[in-house]
């Protein structure tokens with residue numbers, strides 16, 4: 001576990017929730033552009049699948065943003081931790097219905113404020129494309145570190161566009177969130193990045209056509 005720098009969201013290259021748009025627009029933008037209800041409910045079902053019956057699931061959402069997904073876990077018998085590098089975004093999360101059931105922490109994806117082997121699930125929903133290619137690799141290694149053997153990472157993020165309409169949608173997203181950080185996922189590099197971080201048993205659960213491009217829901221298991 002590494003110590004946090006002050007004001008991590010001010011680190012060079014940090015992409016805040018709404019990218020270049022004001023933070024207040026983040027939730028409405030997501031609701032309008034990424035088929036939010038469909039993708040979050042599918043992600044929730046995938047994350048809860050195979051939960052241990054004898055104790056609550058320990059779940060961490062890294063880059064939890066305004067907490068839209070993490071707060072869905074309150075009624076699901078889960079011990080949830082929401083981590084984000086931007087205190088202004090976390091303040092919005094803390095104000096949401098269901099927020100009291102979540103342990104919110106300020107922290108960076110590449111230096112998680114968590115012990116080794118302490119989580120059953122790590123969720124990265126719309127996070128990885130905000131990170132530089134080098135930080136994507138470190139963040140996945142951090143997820144692997146904090147997962148118990150057999151635990152799973154769930155990633156909901158952009159995948160390769162396979163037709164002109166999805167390519168156009170993805171270009172629009174790149175205008176908002178940047179090109180360098182979005183390119184690896186758009187180029188289909190995520191499976192290789194997961195494997196390099198020590199994840200196996202990779203599954204592609206869903207690929208949704210959205211106004212931001214093709215949104216893929218994947219999981220992978222931390223080897224024992």
Ligand SMILES: C[S@@+](CC[C@H](N)C(=O)[O-])C[C@H]1O[C@@H](n2cnc3c(N)ncnc32)[C@H](O)[C@@H]1O
Pocket residue numbers: 014015016017018030062063064065066067068069083084085086089107108109110124125126127130131135
């Ligand atoms: C697009 S938002 C996704 C929010 C949420 N997971 C969701 O599904 O709506 C990306 C979030 O990642 C956070 N973030 C960006 N870089 C980060 C980093 N290096 N460490 C931790 N959080 C980061 C941003 O502050 C932002 O809240």
